[in-house]
Amino acid sequence: MNQPSEPPQYVTEIPLFAELRGPRVLLRPYREDDAPALFAAIEESREHLRPFLPWERFHQTVADSRDWIVRMRAQWLLRGQLTVGIWEAATGRYLGGSSYHPPDWDARTFEIGYWLRASAEGHGYMSEAVRLLVDYAFDQLAANRVCITCDARNTRSAAVARRLGFHLEGRLRNHMWSTEGQPRDRLIFALIPDDPRYPSAR
Amino acid sequence: MPDEPTQQTYRTLIPLFDELRGERVLVRPYRLEDAEALRAAVDESREHLRPWLPFADAHQTIEESRDWIAHRMADWLLRGDFGMTIWELASGRYLGGIGLHPRDWTIRYFEIGFWLRASAEGHGYVTEAARLVIDFAARGLGANRLEIRCDARNTRSAAVAERLGFTREAELRNNMRAPDGSLRTTLVYGLTPADPAWPRTRE
Numbered sequence: 001m002n003q004p005s006e007p008p009q010y011v012t013e014i015p016l017f018a019e020l021r022g023p024r025v026l027l028r029p030y031r032e033d034d035a036p037a038l039f040a041a042i043e044e045s046r047e048h049l050r051p052f053l054p055w056e057r058f059h060q061t062v063a064d065s066r067d068w069i070v071r072m073r074a075q076w077l078l079r080g081q082l083t084v085g086i087w088e089a090a091t092g093r094y095l096g097g098s099s100y101h102p103p104d105w106d107a108r109t110f111e112i113g114y115w116l117r118a119s120a121e122g123h124g125y126m127s128e129a130v131r132l133l134v135d136y137a138f139d140q141l142a143a144n145r146v147c148i149t150c151d152a153r154n155t156r157s158a159a160v161a162r163r164l165g166f167h168l169e170g171r172l173r174n175h176m177w178s179t180e181g182q183p184r185d186r187l188i189f190a191l192i193p194d195d196p197r198y199p200s201a202r
Numbered sequence: 203m204p205d206e207p208t209q210q211t212y213r214t215l216i217p218l219f220d221e222l223r224g225e226r227v228l229v230r231p232y233r234l235e236d237a238e239a240l241r242a243a244v245d246e247s248r249e250h251l252r253p254w255l256p257f258a259d260a261h262q263t264i265e266e267s268r269d270w271i272a273h274r275m276a277d278w279l280l281r282g283d284f285g286m287t288i289w290e291l292a293s294g295r296y297l298g299g300i301g302l303h304p305r306d307w308t309i310r311y312f313e314i315g316f317w318l319r320a321s322a323e324g325h326g327y328v329t330e331a332a333r334l335v336i337d338f339a340a341r342g343l344g345a346n347r348l349e350i351r352c353d354a355r356n357t358r359s360a361a362v363a364e365r366l367g368f369t370r371e372a373e374l375r376n377n378m379r380a381p382d383g384s385l386r387t388t389l390v391y392g393l394t395p396a397d398p399a400w401p402r403t404r405e
Contacts, residue, residue: 107377109376169374176306183347
């Protein structure tokens with residue numbers, strides 16, 4: 001089990017990264033001047049996001065996206081929701097986003113959420129990005145648990161979790177309300193420190 | 203989908219109940235005058251509660267219990283959380299607590315939690331009380347999902363969920379700390395309108 005040497009007294013003192021780099025992707029917290037790129041990626045992806053993610057409709061203008069970025073920067077400072085953008089390292093093209101949902105800093109449990117712009121799907125960018133966040137959680141944040149949850153119908157999202165070796169811990173029936181207003185089952189995937197990470201990763 | 207009795211403009215206007223009666227137990231919301239019964243029941247049960255519940259060392263004085271009850275009564279009025287008492291009908295003895303905790307009002311998903319005083323275990327009182335609460339949640343609140351969670355080591359709680367016809371849906375490893383600080387595996391049990399044990403509409 002990972003044990004931090006001496007946990008900071010205040011969660012706002014917990015050290016975080018400025019950026020994470022993989023072979024093909026770069027992850028970092030958003031800056032306000034990312035708003036146009038974020039908004040454009042959402043604009044191109046509305047049909048693709050709508051069945052599973054409720055928030056695309058909150059980005060109707062670039063100012064909406066900028067406001068959201070400011071609020072995510074505040075969350076980062078408070079060690080609440082920890083949100084990063086994902087860029088293609090070679091080109092600097094904006095690809096999508098990912099978050100640790102507000103962690104339980106006492107139990108050191110983390111949940112990771114993610115989305116990719118429609119035109120960037122199918123290249124394994126998301127698996128690479130999530131893997132960086134999983135490694136950071138276990139290796140730097142002393143995670144005892146990292147989980148991913150999704151609508152049982154969201155096969156692409158579940159595939160990312162499976163590809164990274166997450167265990168399917170269960171299926172909670174009628175656990176969430178879909179963006180179309182229907183009850184949906186939720187899949188829960190998790191890794192704990194004793195699990196082999198990425199046994200099937202390419 | 204069950205009836206839709208919760209389509210109210212104000213959540214505070216959702217109809218609740220004064221009491222629920224079973225064959226052997228009565229379930230009702232807390233009153234300030236329950237403080238001494240509550241304090242005494244917790245006091246006899248501290249060792250028995252400690253592994254599973256965070257309040258084993260609470261309720262040291264009647265004032266503390268009255269304060270706690272006042273918060274539960276306020277939650278009840280606001281429909282924020284539904285904490286209830288369980289009584290033996292024949293004797294009027296206080297047996298323990300049962301709670302219905304709203305997790306998502308959009309889908310109307312509630313978690314049920316319970317505890318029994320040490321000397322009242324083993325008679326099926328919690329199962330009977332939970333059936334009354336399940337019935338209210340299904341018919342009175344239009345629930346679409348009910349859930350019971352417990353530490354995987356808490357075999358008595360898991361047995362209640364199974365006796366009530368809940369399905370074990372997930373085992374969440376390391377998902378929270380137990381009261382002693384150790385990481386626990388949490389069992390998640392669910393009951394939905396599709397299940398045989400879901401309350402059927404009265405003829």
